[in-house]
Amino acid sequence: xxxACARFTPLPLPATPHAAPGLAQLNHAGIDISRPLSLAxxxxxxxxxxxxxxxxxxxxxxxxxxxxxxxxxxxPQFSGAFLPLLAGFGTTPGYNYVITEDIRALVxxxxxxxxxxxxxxxxxxxxLWQAWQVVATARALAVNIVADENALALRQSQAxxxxxxxxxxxxxxxxxxxxxxxxxxxxxxxxxTTAQIAAQRAALQSSRLALNALLGLAPSAALTLExxxxxxxxxxxxxxxxxxxIANRRPDLIALRLGYAAENQALRVAILSQFPPFALGAQGNxxxxxxRNLGPQIxxxxxxxxxNQGGVAIARATRRQLRDAYGLRLxxxxxxxxxxxxTLRRQGARLATLRATLPPLLRDQAxxxxxxxxxxxxxxxxxxxxxxxxxxxxxxxxxxxxxxxxCITLATLTGADLPQIRLTAHDRLRSLATQTVxxx
Numbered sequence: 312x313x314x315a316c317a318r319f320t321p322l323p324l325p326a327t328p329h330a331a332p333g334l335a336q337l338n339h340a341g342i343d344i345s346r347p348l349s350l351a352x353x354x355x356x357x358x359x360x361x362x363x364x365x366x367x368x369x370x371x372x373x374x375x376x377x378x379x380x381x382x383x384x385x386x387p388q389f390s391g392a393f394l395p396l397l398a399g400f401g402t403t404p405g406y407n408y409v410i411t412e413d414i415r416a417l418v419x420x421x422x423x424x425x426x427x428x429x430x431x432x433x434x435x436x437x438x439l440w441q442a443w444q445v446v447a448t449a450r451a452l453a454v455n456i457v458a459d460e461n462a463l464a465l466r467q468s469q470a471x472x473x474x475x476x477x478x479x480x481x482x483x484x485x486x487x488x489x490x491x492x493x494x495x496x497x498x499x500x501x502x503x504t505t506a507q508i509a510a511q512r513a514a515l516q517s518s519r520l521a522l523n524a525l526l527g528l529a530p531s532a533a534l535t536l537e538x539x540x541x542x543x544x545x546x547x548x549x550x551x552x553x554x555x556x557i558a559n560r561r562p563d564l565i566a567l568r569l570g571y572a573a574e575n576q577a578l579r580v581a582i583l584s585q586f587p588p589f590a591l592g593a594q595g596n597x598x599x600x601x602x603r604n605l606g607p608q609i610x611x612x613x614x615x616x617x618x619n620q621g622g623v624a625i626a627r628a629t630r631r632q633l634r635d636a637y638g639l640r641l642x643x644x645x646x647x648x649x650x651x652x653x654t655l656r657r658q659g660a661r662l663a664t665l666r667a668t669l670p671p672l673l674r675d676q677a678x679x680x681x682x683x684x685x686x687x688x689x690x691x692x693x694x695x696x697x698x699x700x701x702x703x704x705x706x707x708x709x710x711x712x713x714x715x716x717x718c719i720t721l722a723t724l725t726g727a728d729l730p731q732i733r734l735t736a737h738d739r740l741r742s743l744a745t746q747t748v749x750x751x
Contacts, residue, residue, distance in 0.1 A: 401599025
């Protein structure tokens with residue numbers, strides 16, 4: 312019997328913070344870390360190594376431990392006494408014993424067990440949603456990093472040109488060909504670009520630090536991304552067609568449905584608990600004269616005042632609250648997707664317009680560069696054309712980054728790349744959650 316008992320084993324707390332010094336120390340099986348990382352590689356690394364996901368393993372285990380505990384039947388109750396004869400006219404020692412079983416616990420057993428099962432699956436769905444949010448955050452940070460790097464390169468080209476223009480203007484002022492009024496706007500533009508470069512570098516560093524932390528990397532760890540991150544194509548018509556089925560795809564909605572199912576079982580338990588506390592068993596005894604008795608034993612509450620009215624009312628109100636919360640989340644999901652599609656269409660149209668106006672500016676810049684090299688065009692004239700082309704390229708980069716973020720938002724809101732999950736196939740959900748939170 313002692314060998315079947317659980318044993319205590321110590322589980323010491325970590326003594327020092329842990330962060331991987333490089334990609335080689337992460338779980339990167341199947342990912343080529345020797346090359347710049349794609350968006351798919353970043354997503355896979357986040358799923359396997361994000362501290363937020365790894366920390367959910369304990370939550371997953373706790374949920375299923377509670378389900379296991381709910382499936383354990385109550386033990387029978389035994390009490391007894393042995394009464395040796397010390398004096399008097401008796402002839403034998405007396406004894407008595409009682410053995411009973413809680414019948415109400417058996418009546419509510421199946422409802423409690425099903426409710427605990429639904430709660431465990433609800434936790435798994437919540438873990439899947441959390442993992443999906445981590446993937447979306449990793450994608451957004453990676454897109455920001457690439458966009459900031461490309462924008463920084465353009466701003467540096469802009470600063471180089473403006474500094475050259477500032478130096479030439481200052482020399483012209485020194486020669487008396489221009490006045491200080493001509494120098495002021497050129498100087499201000501150069502200083503503004505320098506400040507923008509500093510802000511761009513700060514934003515880039517912030518995004519890099521956030522992505523490193525998300526992947527469990529040390530702040531100083533190097534992370535090289537592909538210069539152009541390819542997002543999966545977005546089909547607005549397919550997204551609109553998938554909105555009615557979103558409740559079977561998004562883990563947060565599935566979690567709410569499972570929570571509602573668990574509360575349904577809680578209401579069943581409350582209704583069944585109107586059955587009064589009832590213990591049924593047997594009692595036997597013998598007195599000192601060896602007179603023996605044996606018969607049924609019943610312990611029951613008399614249901615005069617407490618019919619578990621409060622428990623039933625609370626369970627009904629909680630179920631109604633969960634139903635309203637689910638309806639609100641479902642409506643919000645549809646509205647958010649529709650709004651994101653409108654934003655995507657607007658951003659796509661603006662990006663197409665900006666791209667259409669870029670080739671003429673690039674041609675003007677090339678012609679101006681040739682003319683400036685030939686000495687037939689002044690530096691200010693060339694700089695104005697070149698700066699106009701650089702400004703348009705910066706606008707295109709900013710719109711591309713915004714469009715990419717909208718695509719990531721749509722993928723998150725619609726549960727793209729996630730399989731359909733039917734509540735009649737709970738094992739599929741548990742398998743997905745186990746694979747997500749139990750990666751080695």
